[in-house]
Amino acid sequence: MSLGVILLIHNALDRVEQVARHWATHGVPVVIHADSRMPNSRYQMLIKGLSDLENIRFSARHKCEWGTWGLVAASQSAAEVMLQDFPAVRHVYLASGSCLPLRPVEELVQYLAERPNTDFIESATLADVPWTIGGLDHERFTLRFPFSWKRNRRLFDLCVDFQRRFRMHRQMPDGLIPHMGSQWWCLTRQTLTAILQDPRRGIYERFFRQVWIPDESYFQTLVRLYSRDIQSRSLTLSKFDFQGKPHIFYDDHLQLLRRSDCFVARKIWPYADRLYNAFLTPQPDALNRTEPNPGKIDRIFAKAVERRTQGRTGLYMQSRFPNPDWENGFTASEYSMFEGFSELFEDFESWLGRLTGARVHGHLFAPERVHYEGAVKVINGALSDSAALRDRNPRAFLTNMIWNTRGERQCFQVGPADHIQEVEWDIAKDPNAQICVITGAWAVPLFRSNLDFSEIRRTAAELQRRESRHLDVLRSPYAKARIHIWSLAEFVEAPMEPLQAIIGEIGQTDKRRLTEAPKMVNLTGFAQFLQNLKNQGMHPYLTGDFPNTLEEREKPRKPRKPYLVK
Amino acid sequence: MGAIQSYGLRLERKRWRYRAMRKSRELSPLVNRTAYIREADLLVFCTLRNEAKRLPYFLEYYRNLGINHFLFVDNDSTDGSADYLAEQPDSSVWRTNASYKRSRFGMDWINWLLMKYGNGHWCLTVDPDEFLIYPFCDTRPLRALTDWLDASSIKSFGAMLLDMYPKGPIGTQPYRAGQDPLEIAMWFDSGNYTIERNHKYGNLWIQGGPRARVFFPDEPYHAPALNKVPLVKWDDRYAYISSTHSLLPRGLNLIYDEWGGEKSSGVLLHTKFLDTFTHKAEEELQRGEHYAGSREYKMYAERGQVSPDLWCTWSEKYINWRQLEILGLMSKGNWA
Structure with missing residues (x-):
């Protein structure tokens, strides 16, 4: 048998026993390293439980705290036991107690036998990968880390800051080039013995004892010195x-794991009975599988990370x-x-809805109710x-x-009387918003109303004040919406061009010219109405320069272009 | 946050804890099986009054999720709730006939039980009409979630209250003991919730749903709060402030991401609106033992709707947690 497995364990001993038994009964020798923090009674129980198998060994115990040297020391001593006690072993596979073999052991053995001199270890130069979390990359090697990141976070950070301030840098021994990667490797006897029996091992060890998370860099760096053929990936x-x-993998990942064609997966939830049952019992439908292909799993987990960091836009x-x-x-x-x-x-809302297929609401922010x-x-x-x-x-x-309505474009009306002040800044700054304004249009309903003129004058003044303040927001340099502003006079003169532009921007219709215009209200006498307001001392400047008489309105004038505020 | 403010919150937390200890004298144990609680057991804490009809399904639901022990406070039930619970092998029951209101709506009692028995356990504090939904709850037991939270160093898990209601007037379909209440109250509002941040305690204040829509359309400020943090890896220094809406220390209220991402969260399906509701509303109005002078119950009565219809054309029918996640009411976050 050419394969041997090292298991680094610290809890869930019944699962460890199950997996170790699986490897061992399939003829794969196993060396178990148990965290020294594990209670001795449970350790003895494990030894007893596996005592019927003669190809299982237990190696000297080290304290395995995350990110410390103990994990490397554990792999070293377990590997030494493996190499010494099982001379037939050609590849040594490092796994943890929560690893689960997904494919029949024979397939892995055969896969490795076909690649007798290949070391499978993820090993990337530090400079070229963005994996590191928390801002420490090359400093993992150049600083010292006497304090535990898990337990003494504050001391850890202080210590790092101190060394940075006083520029206390270390040099890599012998000009080694730091490499990093997954700590779960599968190395050949040749490479592993070269690392373990190197006369300079003591020097390297002294250096790596002070490195942060050495289990992700010790073997990954040293393997570059000795290996003949590195496949830089983890099995x-x-x-x-x-x-x-x-x-963590659970029962509902069963199909995904099956289809991944990977040899071993980590980390399995200890109570995932279905997974353990499915993968540790002989699988009848032995497919003709070759290379591992974890593409689908990759996507699912990449999506989870994206959800956690980016979230869904627009959701609160x-x-x-x-x-x-x-x-x-x-x-x-x-x-x-x-x-x-x-x-x-008169019929703007129905016209717009017909033309664009969008949902066109009335005044959503009207004072009395929401006009859907x-x-x-x-x-x-x-x-x-x-x-x-x-x-x-x-x-x-x-x-x-x-x-709530994503997938369907919403359009709504707003006027200066509406309760929009609290959101107008948000809308103006929102690139999703398209804002089209005809300034001074509030004068039209007043003109057609049946109110006393003094009342009209007061309302007009108030609306003009409010609209003017609103326009200040839309014209602010912070506004990111697509904002178009026309004065009433401009718009009335040549309505088709701006309407065409608006519809084009919504972009749900074809590019042909508009054939159907909305029906404009009758404005006969409107110019006089504005003049009356002026005569009363209330200048409706937001309506623009409205032609004084109807006859004048008929005269051709050069239309001004709408301007775009961005 | 300044040192003074932080110290103020510390004093407040101590005050709630002291108050809980004081109020614990109102509780007398009916049956105490807490000696059977083992390390790492999952616990449920619950205050109730006259809920005999709901209890069988409540217990079944949470046993299926993998709850190991239930701790109940029975507030003067007259329908045999306490005796029924006392027969359950995995329940401990305390009785009291003291005022619900003056124990801050049961929170003092629960705080004390949490302090005494919850230390080091994942503790779920719910009402008998609340059912926890979390990501993957159809395929993974609650322990999968708590193990993952432990591994991620997360100490509290948020689950917003989602009011469920039947179609048609409440009470047309009678609820039988042992029945899944979601067979009747299967509708909910999917997208009318408003959120504000409470800067003192750091929690979110969520309002909305059918109660705001039907009972509080004119004074939405008074609509009931829906934010909840029901699942906490308890430590005996912790204290709930007001119901399970928020707790101290305030870091436990940070169940939301502030930088655009989504944290994992669940939903508490609130099946209050069954046929038992009308009767309960009348009784609670009489007793005046509920929040803010039982304003909520007054509102129900004032609206003249003995059995209101909360259903509308845009009500959503409950299917499963994935539906809630797609609608944006909860999130898988980083858990996959």
């Missing part, structure tokens, strides 16, 4: 999350509540906000039309609405 399937801690929930400006986007998808359009056109499309009382997500509920948290109202 053990092991995925790490964004904090560098291994992902109990476990994702980003600080302002850390949202990765305020809203989940694109939407449009129209100001003044439904005042100027079709005047419904609730929409997606059971979002209510109560103005009080909306005003309790307008930001949440908007982000909820956009999140």
Whole structure:
């Protein structure tokens, strides 16, 4: 038999026994190293439980704390036992107590027999990989780490800072080039003995004892000195999350693990009965499998890391509540906000809906209630039309609405009387927003209303003040939305061009010219109405320069281009 | 946060703990099997009053998740709840007829039990009408979650309260003892929740759902809070502040990510709105033993809806945890 397995264990002894028995009964000698912190009584029980198998050995125990030299010392002494007691062993496989062989042992043995001189160890030069977590990469080798990162985090950090400040750097012995990689390797007898019997082993050891997480760099660095053929990958399937801690496999990963075609996986949850049963009993459907292919598992775990670090854009929930400006986007998808359009056109909302297929709401932020499309009382997500509920948290109202309707573009109307002040900055800064404004359009409903003129004058002044403040926000340099602003006069003169541009930007229709325009309200006498306001001392400057008489309006004038505020 | 503020919170925590010890005198053990609790057992803590009908399914549900021991406080039940619980081999029961309100809605009693028996255990504090849903709960037992939280050095797990309701007036379908309440109350609101941050304790304050939509549309500020941290690796220095909405030290309330990512979270399905609700609302209104002068129950009565219909056209029908995760009510976070 050409394969031997080293198991580094510290808990879940019944599983260790099960796995060790599996290897051993398939003719693979096993050397077990138990963490010295494990209670002796349980250790003795394990020894007793495995005493019927003559190809199992136990090596001298070391204290195995994460990130310390103990783990390397453990692998060294176990490897020495293995090489000495089992002279037939050609490849030594380092595994942990929570590793589980996924393929029949014979397949692994055969795979290795076909590659008799190959060392399987992930070993990458430090400079070229972004794996390290927490900002220590080359400093793992150049600084000293007398304190435990797990237990004395503060002392650890102080010590690192101290050495950085006083530039206390160490040199790699013999000009070794630091390499790093997964600590689960499979090395040939030749390479392993070369490392263990090297006359300079003591020098290297003294150096690596002070390195941080030496189990990821000791063998990975030294193997480069002796190996004839390195395959820089681990035969053990092991995925790490964004904090560098291994992902755990459960029963529901069974099919994924099966299809991965990897030889060994880590880390298995000790209570995952289905996995242990499935992989430690003979598998009938021995497929013709060759190279490990963990692509699907990779994707699933990469997605988990992305979810944990990026999250879903536009979602605010109990476990994702980003600080302002850390949202990765305020809203989940694109939407449009129209100001003044439904005042100027009689059928703007139905026209827009027909043309773009988008959902066109009325004034969502109206003071009295939320005007959803079709005047419904609730929409997606059971979002209510109560103005009080909306005003309790307008930001949440908007982000909820956009999140609930993702996949469908939302358009809504806004006017200067609406309760939008709390969200206008968020909308203006949101690249998902398209904002189209006809300034001064609030004058149209006033013009058509049946109010006393003094009342009209007062309302007009108030609306103009509010709209002017709102425009300041839209014109701010922080605004990131696609914002278009026209004055009423400009827009009335040549409405088709801006409408075409808006529809084009929403982009759900073909590129042909608009054939159908929304119906503009009758503005006969509007110029006089504005003049009356002026005569009363209230200059409606936001409407733009409205032609004084209708006849004048008919005269061709050079249209001004809409300007884009970005 | 300044040193003074931090010290203030420390004093507050001590005050809650002292209060819990004082209030513990109101509890008398009916049956105490806590000697059977082993190291690393998963525990449930629960205060109840007249819930005999709900208990069989409650116990079944949490036993299936892998809870090893239940610790109940029975607040003066008259329907035999306490006796039923006393017969259960994995339950310990304390009785009291003291005021629910003056024990801060049972929290003082629970804080004391947690302090005494919860130390070093993963402790789940729920009401009899709350059912914990967590990522992969259909394929992995609760211990898989707690082991993972332990491995990730996470000490508390958030699960927002999700109000479940039936279609049609509450109470049309009678609830039988032992029945899964989700067979009746299977609908929920998926996307009308608002969140604010509580800067003092660091927790989120979540409101919304059907109760805000139907009972509090005019004064949403008073709608019930839905944020909860029910699952905690307990340490005897900890204390719940107000229900399980928040606790001290405040680091335990940081169950959300502040930099755009998603942490793992679950949901507590709240099956309050069964046929038992109407009766309960009337009784609680009489007793006035509930939060903020039983405002919530007053609101129900005021709305004149003896059996209101919470259902609307956009109510979502419950399927499983994956649905809740897609809707954005909970997240797998980093757990895969």
